[in-house]
Amino acid sequence: MNITDFLNELSLNPARVRPIGLILLAFSVITVGWGFWMAVRTVRTNGRLFTFRMSLRMLWVWSIPLAFGWMILAVLMVASRNPRDLVSGLTVETALTLTVPLSAGLHAALALSVPDEPMLELHLSVRRSFVWLAAERFLTVLAIHCGIGLIGTFIGITGFGGDFIRIVVAWLPPTILIAGIGFRVTLSTRQIGFGALAVIAAWIGTRWYSEQMTTYAGFLWPVNPFLPAISMFYLRPGMLINSDYALNRMLVLSLGIALVILALQGLRDSEHIFTGRRAIIERNG
């Protein structure tokens, strides 16, 4: 049996991928847990280290009304129910999953460019760790876009009806995952352009072509950020059980947080921040 036939068989029996999803979830949760433990330990040692107002200023505040406007435009398009229209014919859920993850991802990718950061030497000489600056920027971006998403959810439900929890569960995990991808790629490559490109490519591949991804790569359901809720599965009914959607949502959410934690881990070395290379420790004799 070649690889194509193997993958086709997995797509026809997607429940066989469930154990792999559970193992990935375990690893992600361990990473997230370790990251939170490090954060709590640092706060206990060093006290209050947050300057959210300054982080907000550094994130270019005009991007907030742009992201908000883009979300509102998509939600208002839900009102246009013409199925022949290429962009309308949306539901509140699809409108929010189209806009919020993308704007959060792009904003996260542009949040911190180490080579372009002003007064980098000053940041590294103060008591506050550079990791906290990066974490604060990311958390600020996340808070902004989650707020935009929640406002959009309320507006959408008020105007067009729907289940609040279901809609939030549809857009929140992919928002964190795609923002994590953008943040991680920017910090790894030290190029905000690459981070933005990674976000766009991930969004196109998983959201724009979500139907194709579910149809032709059904075995990727544990990590599909835009997997439709169980009642809307494109897979044949009965292929997956209700808890598989919960597994998918938790895995996508924890993968996003784990990506950010791993990205922040790389900022603990000041040599790496300055030069992009690890410190070389020379041993004598």
Add this chain to the structure above:
Amino acid sequence: MSTQLRGIVHYELLQLWRERAWLIVTVVICFIMFLITSSISDSTLWRDSHTSFENASPESRLAMTDQITTLSLSGLVMVGLVLMIFSMLLFPVLFGDVIAKDKRYNVRELWRSLPLGEGRYLAGKTIAAMLIVLFALILCCTIIWIMWARFVFPIPIPTFIITFLLPVIPVAVSNTGIILLLTATQPTRRRAILVAVILSFGTLIFLAAGTRGSVNFSDYLNIGRPVMLRFYYTNFYDLGRLYGNDVPERYPILEYVSASQVLIAGLISFVEVGVVWALMRSFKVWQEQR
């Protein structure tokens, strides 16, 4: 071309070539095209048609060639559409900070001391970026043609050029040039990339707005290049064969567009680059004199 302009194009080309970012984007696009090509070659519809063709006698094959080429082109159009969307979104963002980078590395002060006009500077940077995108697209399309010939069905090169290169090149190359010029006034790389992203996604909105009703003059000027999308849908996207009587409602009913209309739209797109260059040059000169 003046010596100064040639010099800027030459050295900017070298710089962009060495950065290898365009190569990474090209590899990603080719990988995605490979996934689509393999899924098409694996599809039941294609396998059945190909099997019939292979099992037919030589005389019957000659008669079936047109039919199987049409089916193959329908699949190739899917690849072309994906390439168009990716090119529209990725390449302009990739080169969005070309001019802002000069400000970041304090090169701007250096060239302002030279007898080099804003117009030549902008033209040199834009031409270099457009040439890199053109090269990347030709490389992509060559790889796609080879993949298609290997896994699906060989398409004659003139047909391939008309269905693939002719619509995609203006979308990617001229849009990259226009968006690069429009980010020329941004003070930082971050702002330049953000503006490039907004403009790139704006082209999608323009594209959607242009796929309504009949073709008119504004569709040729539309930066979303809806003429190219209409060309694909009305010539090669054989929805009846793919879906039978059950064509999904989201596919619009569009007016037919010919290859010559695509060529005209492509030429107009390059004229648009020139117009935007002239406007940005005037704006930058006015800004300097203020």
